[in-house]
Amino acid sequence: MGTAERFRTAVEKRDLSALEDLFTEDIRFYSPVKFTPFEGRPMVLGLFGVLLRVFEDLHYIGRFEGAAETSTDGEEAPAAILPFRATVDGRQIHGIDQLHFDEAGRIKEFTVMVRPQSAVVALGQAVHAGLVAEGLA
Numbered sequence: 001m002g003t004a005e006r007f008r009t010a011v012e013k014r015d016l017s018a019l020e021d022l023f024t025e026d027i028r029f030y031s032p033v034k035f036t037p038f039e040g041r042p043m044v045l046g047l048f049g050v051l052l053r054v055f056e057d058l059h060y061i062g063r064f065e066g067a068a069e070t071s072t073d074g075e076e077a078p079a080a081i082l083p084f085r086a087t088v089d090g091r092q093i094h095g096i097d098q099l100h101f102d103e104a105g106r107i108k109e110f111t112v113m114v115r116p117q118s119a120v121v122a123l124g125q126a127v128h129a130g131l132v133a134e135g136l137a
Contacts, residue, residue: 003105004080007097008060014052020045023107026070030111032095033124036101043136044110050130054123055093057084070100077108080120088126093119 003022010018020041029038038047060082068079082097095114102108114120120129131137 003101003107004063004065004099007099007107008063008082011048014104016045016049016052017075018046021106027107027111030109031073031127032112032113032120033113033127037101045126047131048132050127050134050136054088054130058084060084065109066101068098070084078105088119089122091119091122093123134137 006040007019007022008015011070019079023029025041025046026039027044029044031038031047038044039051045113047068053084062083064081066077066079069075070077078101080101082099084093084095084097086093086095093114094116095112098111099107128137
């Protein structure tokens with residue numbers, strides 16, 4: 001099973017401990033609700049702890065694999081896109097997770113895009129409250 005499938009399984013099972021080995025130490029997480037990325041494995045794992053509580057009915061609906069340019073070095077790296085559906089605070093979200101992998105197959109860069117705007121606002125509020133409660137913001 002590849003990293004994208006292992007990631008998908010861990011998220012759908014809400015298994016935070018299974019995510020730790022999938023991320024590089026210097027992972028960068030680009031959120032739709034924050035201009036600057038979350039950086040580093042401890043911070044991103046803390047964020048995922050919040051996300052796994054905030055998202056209701058999260059399920060992935062497909063997978064696309066290829067290569068894409070990373071924002072950190074401009075080089076192409078193996079990548080996967082995982083479209084998903086979820087609910088946050090009663091709002092249906094459609095989104096994608098874009099994962100970039102390093103040479104060892106770990107996730108080094110992660111970008112999330114979601115729609116519609118009302119869901120982005122609800123997600124931002126819920127995540128911020130969770131980060132504050134966890135002492136991460």
